[in-house]
Amino acid sequence: MGYVLSKEAFDEVLGKLSEDFLLYSPVRKIGEGCYTDVDVVRYDFVKSLDEIELEAKSNYAFKELLTPLSQTLFFFTENETKEADSDTRDVIIFLRSCDMHAVKRLDAIYLENKFADPFYERVRKRVKFALIGCGHSFENCFCVSMKSNVTTDGYLFSLDFDRDAGQVSCDVKDEDIAKLFEEAGASAADVVPSSVTENDTKVTVPDVVPNAVYKDKLWDEYTARCIKCGRCNFVCPTCTCYTMQDIFYTDNGRVGERRRVGSSCMVDGYTNVAGGGEYRRTNGERMRFKTLHKIYDFSKRFGYDMCVGCGRCDDVCPEYISFANIINKVNAAAKAAAAGEGGAQHD
Amino acid sequence: MSKDINTKVLKKNAFRYSKVRGETASRIRIPGGVINAQSMAKIAEVAEKFGDGTIFLTNRQGVEIPGIAMEDIPEVNKAIQSIIDDSGVNQAERDKGYPAAGTRNVVACPGKRLCPFGCFDTTDFARKMDKMVFPNNLHVKIAFTGCSNDCAKVRMDDFGIIGMTEPQYDPSRCVSCEQCIKYCRIRSVGALSLVNGKVVRDTNLCIGCGVCVAYCPTRAWTRSKEHYFRLVLLGRTGKKNPRLAEDFIKWADEQSILDIVKNAYAYVEEYIDPNALEGKEHIGYIVDRTGFDEFLKWIMRDVKLNEKAEVASRVYWSGKHYDRSNELK
Numbered sequence: 001m002g003y004v005l006s007k008e009a010f011d012e013v014l015g016k017l018s019e020d021f022l023l024y025s026p027v028r029k030i031g032e033g034c035y036t037d038v039d040v041v042r043y044d045f046v047k048s049l050d051e052i053e054l055e056a057k058s059n060y061a062f063k064e065l066l067t068p069l070s071q072t073l074f075f076f077t078e079n080e081t082k083e084a085d086s087d088t089r090d091v092i093i094f095l096r097s098c099d100m101h102a103v104k105r106l107d108a109i110y111l112e113n114k115f116a117d118p119f120y121e122r123v124r125k126r127v128k129f130a131l132i133g134c135g136h137s138f139e140n141c142f143c144v145s146m147k148s149n150v151t152t153d154g155y156l157f158s159l160d161f162d163r164d165a166g167q168v169s170c171d172v173k174d175e176d177i178a179k180l181f182e183e184a185g186a187s188a189a190d191v192v193p194s195s196v197t198e199n200d201t202k203v204t205v206p207d208v209v210p211n212a213v214y215k216d217k218l219w220d221e222y223t224a225r226c227i228k229c230g231r232c233n234f235v236c237p238t239c240t241c242y243t244m245q246d247i248f249y250t251d252n253g254r255v256g257e258r259r260r261v262g263s264s265c266m267v268d269g270y271t272n273v274a275g276g277g278e279y280r281r282t283n284g285e286r287m288r289f290k291t292l293h294k295i296y297d298f299s300k301r302f303g304y305d306m307c308v309g310c311g312r313c314d315d316v317c318p319e320y321i322s323f324a325n326i327i328n329k330v331n332a333a334a335k336a337a338a339a340g341e342g343g344a345q346h347d
Numbered sequence: 348m349s350k351d352i353n354t355k356v357l358k359k360n361a362f363r364y365s366k367v368r369g370e371t372a373s374r375i376r377i378p379g380g381v382i383n384a385q386s387m388a389k390i391a392e393v394a395e396k397f398g399d400g401t402i403f404l405t406n407r408q409g410v411e412i413p414g415i416a417m418e419d420i421p422e423v424n425k426a427i428q429s430i431i432d433d434s435g436v437n438q439a440e441r442d443k444g445y446p447a448a449g450t451r452n453v454v455a456c457p458g459k460r461l462c463p464f465g466c467f468d469t470t471d472f473a474r475k476m477d478k479m480v481f482p483n484n485l486h487v488k489i490a491f492t493g494c495s496n497d498c499a500k501v502r503m504d505d506f507g508i509i510g511m512t513e514p515q516y517d518p519s520r521c522v523s524c525e526q527c528i529k530y531c532r533i534r535s536v537g538a539l540s541l542v543n544g545k546v547v548r549d550t551n552l553c554i555g556c557g558v559c560v561a562y563c564p565t566r567a568w569t570r571s572k573e574h575y576f577r578l579v580l581l582g583r584t585g586k587k588n589p590r591l592a593e594d595f596i597k598w599a600d601e602q603s604i605l606d607i608v609k610n611a612y613a614y615v616e617e618y619i620d621p622n623a624l625e626g627k628e629h630i631g632y633i634v635d636r637t638g639f640d641e642f643l644k645w646i647m648r649d650v651k652l653n654e655k656a657e658v659a660s661r662v663y664w665s666g667k668h669y670d671r672s673n674e675l676k
Contacts, residue, residue, distance in 0.1 A: 035465075036493075036574075267524050
């Protein structure tokens with residue numbers, strides 16, 4: 001069911017939806033970027049269309065709701081534990097096609113990876129989606145190469161806003177929600193959510209990555225360039241790693257809480273083990289691990305690549321490292337290795 | 348005809364007294380250190396046409412065009428009018444050049460326009476300050492710098508204004524990566540520590556440089572909506588007692604800074620040595636004479652400090668006293 005309606009009428013629909021759902025969308029946070037008077041676009045709860053940032057790509061992904069950066073799982077006293085309260089309200093997440101594809105990856109990791117993670121499952125059950133139409137590619141996007149540029153289902157409704165005409169076009173998949181659109185006076189129309197058909201950035205993912213690529217000297221460049229800040233991981237819609245913290249309150253060490261906090265395979269400490277061991281010490285080794293996980297290892301288990309080509313890692317990297325370019329370099333190295341012309345190797 | 352030049356008028360008109368007899372240099376004032384490329388081209392044009400074809404870049408972000416014949420001053424003043432218009436400097440009469448040279452060019456580092464660490468628009472504030480104080484014959488130096496790194500070396504000035512931000516922390520976005528702690532320790536003062544997986548900021552030690560915000564990968568650290576300033580007072584170079592400016596206020600707002608500097612001019616008018624050579628006396632020497640309390644009374648008159656501002660009760664300066672001893676130990 002397609003509908004066209006005015007901005008005001010759409011806000012009426014959002015108002016009605018707000019009675020049953022929290023609405024979670026990209027929001028422009030004025031001056032909250034890492035530099036003075038620079039904004040950041042990240043996810044937060046909204047009530048109206050004006051609050052939703054539709055012009056810019058969000059710097060941080062929607063995943064912060066499903067996998068919070070910092071989450072208290074339970075509290076413990078001497079002999080007892082109590083699970084932390086969690087919100088029970090349903091949520092509609094507004095996201096673009098690439099991020100819809102990222103949801104599938106998060107589900108694969110947290111729900112289909114041998115057993116379901118209860119904390120993820122608990123919040124995931126409450127979540128539905130609204131697709132933000134994507135009329136044009138942003139800088140660094142390579143969704144077409146990663147086949148995440150089109151989404152045809154999995155959402156309650158889509159949203160394309162023609163600012164000049166003050167008109168919202170929606171492809172509504174859910175019958176109850178279609179009623180809300182009709183009540184708001186929306187007129188029926190054929191609506192196909194806009195989607196990107198071409199990006200400036202293109203990548204070729206290798207089918208096979210020979211072992212020689214693991215020891216290729218191409219990674220050395222990143223040992224020198226990368227500052228292991230982990231921004232690429234924290235903005236990534238598909239990075240799922242976390243770590244655990246048991247905290248004992250400072251004024252009473254017999255009471256505390258267990259937290260799950262976001263983690264990054266690029267930052268120090270990620271592979272630290274007892275006895276001072278560290279599996280991937282250099283930044284280049286970490287970059288290799290991240291890259292191959294995103295475009296090779298994950299795929300071997302689940303049948304599709306983890307990376308969705310949103311390009312947020314390239315947007316955020318303070319050292320101007322392009323992950324898209326790394327994929328292409330790996331592809332070239334893989335081809336060369338397969339042809340027996342491997343590049344410079346580490347022992 | 349022999350030359351009959353009033354050098355006092357010449358100097359006030361922002362032309363340099365040169366050791367080369369009959370020659371002068373035009374001193375272009377560039378508050379905040381930014382002019383458009385057209386003005387730069389005009390400077391080059393004047394240097395070619397009236398000067399010796401060279402341009403001197405001054406220590407205070409001004410430009411001097413040397414090798415100008417004194418009789419060309421009226422023509423040069425007409426030629427530089429477009430530069431004065433561009434830089435927005437107050438002027439008494441068009442086509443007559445600059446109306447004063449005492450209060451020196453107001454300096455600014457690149458600030459937030461370019462620098463990842465700049466806490467405010469240094470050029471913008473410098474221009475606002477220049478609009479307020481210029482033209483003035485009093486020998487006053489004012490400089491702005493975006494953060495406590497002080498790339499503009501504002502501690503060598505009478506009034507140094509250093510940008511500050513008050514870091515805002517959202518523990519729910521913090522993943523204990525400790526990069527803020529690491530970079531605060533390396534690049535700044537080490538005001539952060541980790542307690543139970545979350546970051547604690549020593550508010551006394553924190554200088555508001557914003558390094559933690561710049562390095563935070565999750566936006567757990569953000570900048571305060573308000574831009575704050577540290578005001579440092581009465582630094583100077585010179586032959587008697589060169590010294591660094593000392594902290595007077597931290598977390599001040601823009602209006603307080605402007606009011607204090609304005610008041611300081613009134614104080615100098617009142618207490619400057621009437622016999623000061625060429626009417627120039629560093630404010631610090633005047634304060635040495637009147638005592639700090641009198642200076643404080645004048646500069647804080649009718650200043651409505653913002654609530655967050657913290658003021659030093661007394662300020663002490665050090666530095667080398669060449670007028671007392673030049674002995675090396």
